[in-house]
Amino acid sequence: MTEQLIELEVADGIATLWLNRPEKRNAMSDDMRTQFIAALEHVTYDKAIRALVLTGRGKGFCAGGDVAGMERRMQAPAGEVGFNGWSRQQRVHHTQSLLHTMPKPTIAAVNGAASGLGADTALACDFIIASDAASFTWSYIHRGIVPDGGGMYFLPRRVGLSKAKELIFSGRKVELEEALRLGITDRQSDAETLVADAQRWAAEMSKGSATALALGKTILNQSFELSAHQVFAQGSQAQGICYTSTEHRESVMAFLAKSSVKNGTTR
Numbered sequence: 001m002t003e004q005l006i007e008l009e010v011a012d013g014i015a016t017l018w019l020n021r022p023e024k025r026n027a028m029s030d031d032m033r034t035q036f037i038a039a040l041e042h043v044t045y046d047k048a049i050r051a052l053v054l055t056g057r058g059k060g061f062c063a064g065g066d067v068a069g070m071e072r073r074m075q076a077p078a079g080e081v082g083f084n085g086w087s088r089q090q091r092v093h094h095t096q097s098l099l100h101t102m103p104k105p106t107i108a109a110v111n112g113a114a115s116g117l118g119a120d121t122a123l124a125c126d127f128i129i130a131s132d133a134a135s136f137t138w139s140y141i142h143r144g145i146v147p148d149g150g151g152m153y154f155l156p157r158r159v160g161l162s163k164a165k166e167l168i169f170s171g172r173k174v175e176l177e178e179a180l181r182l183g184i185t186d187r188q189s190d191a192e193t194l195v196a197d198a199q200r201w202a203a204e205m206s207k208g209s210a211t212a213l214a215l216g217k218t219i220l221n222q223s224f225e226l227s228a229h230q231v232f233a234q235g236s237q238a239q240g241i242c243y244t245s246t247e248h249r250e251s252v253m254a255f256l257a258k259s260s261v262k263n264g265t266t267r
């Protein structure tokens with residue numbers, strides 16, 4: 001039987017995805033990545049799911065890429081890629097890109113160590129909430145590699161270029177208090193209530209129009225690379241789509257109906 005390395009629960013439109021390899025602090029093995037991709041694609045395309053919470057089982061959030069797998073790869077013949085021609089790099093990029101671009105809010109609920117690719121995986125989410133047990137370590141440097149999970153894109157945007165360089169070059173551990181101060185994590189929570197708090201936050205973040213949320217997220221994700229003029233233009237285009245949406249029509253009608261009841265007028 002296939003080991004269930006990813007667990008997905010959906011309740012009230014909020015998906016909670018658990019990395020489930022607690023004995024290895026949820027280090028991302030190739031098998032886990034295969035299941036992770038399938039679950040993320042499901043969450044991305046299922047319109048009944050409005051938001052995602054990502055967390056880890058046990059003591060860790062995610063200890064990064066599986067170091068035992070790195071050792072196996074060093075033994076493999078040069079040029080071997082596997083996975084139907086898809087290299088590991090492409091599969092890593094796919095997971096990080098799904099988290100970053102899926103048209104609904106994503107929240108990392110960091111319950112323990114987020115190291116290497118695990119730290120980048122938290123950063124790829126829109127928001128981070130963390131418990132006292134959380135820590136963030138860009139440990140790639142200790143394995144002689146660079147952050148390939150998006151850390152070199154996301155971290156400077158959260159902490160500034162110089163601090164990102166310091167954290168990535170040193171690979172030092174950042175505990176909760178510093179993570180809050182630097183803006184690596186947005187919120188803090190108790191370990192016991194972390195996931196419930198994240199789920200509640202996800203519900204708050206996703207109760208608005210799904211169309212407006214999806215379009216807004218896409219433009220915001222690009223906003224640091226676009227000019228003001230381009231952002232205005234994309235905003236106008238997006239508004240054209242929002243104007244034709246059921247959510248826009250219904251919310252306008254509901255507002256006006258409430259106002260006419262209050263004022264005793266009929267429309």
Ligand SMILES: CC(C)(COP(=O)(O)OP(=O)(O)OC[C@H]1O[C@@H](n2cnc3c(N)ncnc32)[C@H](O)[C@@H]1OP(=O)(O)O)[C@@H](O)C(=O)NCCC(=O)NCCSC(=O)/C=C1/CC=CC=CO1
Pocket residue numbers: 023024025027028059060062063064065066067068069070113115116117118139140142143145148
């Ligand atoms: C700080 C830690 C994450 C957690 O510390 P602690 O809670 O004290 O737990 P440990 O006793 O150290 O570990 C428990 C068991 O888990 C195994 N384990 C931990 N991390 C990994 C890992 N990344 N890969 C494989 N196995 C892991 C550990 O060996 C223990 O197993 P046993 O009980 O059987 O001995 C701490 O564990 C830690 O610092 N881990 C290493 C962090 C790390 O170096 N991560 C990789 C960074 S590089 C990366 O993420 C990117 C890539 C990209 C390229 C290719 C492939 C992979 O990664």
